[in-house]
Amino acid sequence: MKGTLSGRKREAIAFYLFMLPWIVGIVFLYAVPLVASLVLSFTNWDLFNSPQWVGLRNYTNLLTGEGTSFWLALRNTAYYAVVLVPLNLALSVAFALLLNQPIILRRWFRTAFYLPSTIPVVAVVMLWSWLLAPSGVINSILKLVGIGGPAWLVDPAWVKNGLIIMGVWQLGGGVVLFLAALQSIPRHLYEATMLDGAGAWRQFRAITVPMLSPIILFNLVNGIIGALQVFTQVYVVTQGHNAGALMMVPFLYDNAFEFNKMGYASAIAVLFFVMIMLLTLIVLRWSRRWVYYEGEVT
């Protein structure tokens, strides 16, 4: 501890110097826009003329106005998330468990599963619009087993399911994370229960699940937030023409950048933000009952 400035002070200064870029980022890319969205949501602004204060009118129009698409967008988005996220989670864990078995060529299998998740969304859509075409490959295969496949990406009643198929195909990222976590569970835990004659299922419930639970929670929250904010697939598949696929962010995008209703779009953003926050809090609360953190004294 030499020098005129005390060591502590120098460390603190160093901390803030290193943090400076990020702190600037936090302020200008998160904090300010967050507040600005709130403020904007109380105005009508078309980017050209001056904003006009309208109070809560955007919100009432959104929630109760005649012909509002808000609830449709919410329903569509909720359906997409509620189906896709648990499905992905369950399948990812299942495949990770399988991959964790003593098998040969594990690396190849793992790569095969991860590969689709590396493909950029635009290419995924191009590929799947071809595969899911009404007379495309998928429906041809279904026809072989006597099922008449729907117009996956065209029919408003089925377009969400088509999008979900695309989403499931890209679940590789989760598989990799779970596999890594599984492989870091200490062997001695399993071996200890083996001595007690515990069966595979018991081991799964008593060891695997608790040890995996932080990762499961992480994936769950990320998955929900990601699914709720889907945009690119929806836009590229439908360009906004298909009401069956109207989701929150495309809805926001249309209002902000096609109709230039910045205030209205900001109200959508704020409402949606609050919903996501609440949902995340609920999930986190709920998670306390089943997530096990190592080092916790039970």
Add this chain to the structure above:
Amino acid sequence: MTSSSQAPAAPRTATRPGRSGRLAATPSRRRRGPGLAQRIPVYVILLAGTVLMVLPLLWMITTSLASTKYVTTFPPKLFPDTFEIANYGRIFSDTDLGRYLLNSVIIVIPSMAGQVVASSFAGYALARLRAPGRRFWFVVTLATLMIPYEVTIVPTFVMFRYLGWINTFWPLIVPQLFGSGYSIFLMRQFILQIPTEYDEAARLDGLGYFGIWRRIISPLSVPAMATVAIFTFTFQWGNFLGPLIYINDSSKYPLALGLYAMTQTSNVGQTPDWNLIMAGGMLLTVPMVMVYFFGQRFLYEGANALGQIRV
């Protein structure tokens, strides 16, 4: 999961509570369990899963090499009869994909560099440097992870418009230069695992905080930096909404947006066929796959750091 349920009672006698306290290895024959019979279902399921994952990709490849005649017949046969590598030449000569590719490269490289440096700085600070308010900033960093991007797009658009950056690459690159919650979190977790003895040794050698960062922490945190670089690349390479909002000139489109724009031409005779679109899709995909391939080990180490989420 082991096949321990099938283990006969015999292991008891084979158990030697060893010096390490762990069960000594049972004879390898036993460790592999009752062999193939039990693991056939595992292989079957994995193979089925692999087929479902890989086959569409295979179709993409074969279609990209198919002739135009093949792609305009329906229903498509499983494999085209002829393969035309010329398609890949055609996407560069007949379309603007080459230009789009270049734009993507121009955007992605500074983004990766900026993210790595900024998140490494912040991760180091949060992991190693004590200061009043450190815990606050860490919580705030985690909080930014929770902020959905859609609540910031309108105001950031307004901000960039004020700065005059519409129709340039700046709105896409600049935010990456400040770090992101995810990358910083990753770096912090990783750096926490580096023993502090290294820092102390360096301090005794007279290095200041920046020196420690540069000479000790950075080289040791290369796996995490690689992970951050890969994530940033993944994000920017496939970024669609950002360019859609900010870029007007079709000559400035990055690859993802450009590929989409290509399929929306209003030239009646010129709608590109599936085979060219798939070839373009391959152009978009191959770099991503290569990055994954060469960066695999980093991803797993990075994932492990995440696995020990400690707050």
Add this chain to the structure above:
Amino acid sequence: MVAAGAAASLGLGMTACGSDSAQQGPADKANLIMTIWGSDNDTKTYQQRADAYTATHPGVKVTVKNIPVENYDQQVDTMIAGGSSPDIIEVNGTDGPALASRNVLVDLGPKIQSSGLKPEDTVDAARVKGYSLKGKQFALPDRGGNLVFYYNKTMFDKAGVPLPKAGWTWDQFTEAAQKLTIVQGGKTVQYGVAIDDWPNAVQSVVRSFGGTLLNDSLDAPAVDSAAYRKGLQTYNDLATKLKVSPTLKDYADFGQNVNRDALFAQGKTAMIWAGLWDIPDFVKQGLSFGIVPPPSGAAGNPTMLAFGTGLAVGARSKNQDAAWEVVRYMFSPDGQRPIVTNQEDVPSAKALLSEWEKGLPSGVTYDELAKASDQVFPDQTPPQINQIEKQVQQDLYPFFTGSATVDQATSTAASHIKGILAGN
């Protein structure tokens, strides 16, 4: 502190909107940007006209920027919002009023007056009116055709069906379509007609049955009227009941962005509703075709939506005077001539119409259309027409894909229109 920052950035954003009276450049020296949409031929023609102006006014250069039509409105908006407003903007009956109501287009009225130009001398008075909103002239008509009906002569001759002519009825049309649909081995290899949910065609057909989107005073929807519903249902029945046209599902099979124009160009359908801009493309494909007024749902009703595009001057442009001079030149018959020589479209200038008709490819005559000039009708244009059309297209989509009835779809559309007109 954060709130102050937010308010400050908003405030800065507001002032950065810029004032209309930004420094204006001289009229004889400028580099202008002109935004358009369309095909390569469109780009070529506009550039040709611009270059012709530059030839006599060397200080003024014009760069023509072609923006994909799907993103045109949004990208022009972004350019204006970003402070680099185009100087000359191509507009049509839908995005024009929206832009004009946001005050981003110069009111050309004063300029027209001070230059002594009389637009009605050059073009139809009705066309001029189509580009005015609340008394302000926001653009000058440039090219204009209307929606017309194409038929493939070779297919008609082969099937022995009499060629369509002006005044032909909907029943004659369906009969022809059925005769021209060829099914082989369970698959349709030739469609009598190719329809989809393109709003302009929908509007034209429905109008011929007596239906309109909005009422006459443009303050309430009329999309749920009996006439509209009948027209819509009859139109879609072509694909679903009579199976003489592909359905939207079938289009998804054909590939990305294959629409009715592409099908006609590929020789897979005998008839389509389309604009006159397709003529050069079809000629290039070597098709033998003709154009006529579309069939009418009820005798005496209009059948052809007038489109046109016009040219406007950006209110945020820094070269308004130079831009105006270019627009003025392009409005004159000389300035419009390349439209004719390149077979791009129908020119607005009355003087050029006969030249244009002469320029039609051999075998294609305008005669039948000339007989039906009373069947042309203009679009309804409240300022929100852009949003209304997009919303209605989205609302009618389930009807076209068969997951909603005509009543359901039009009722949804009506309630959306009400919301939009109410300032939603």
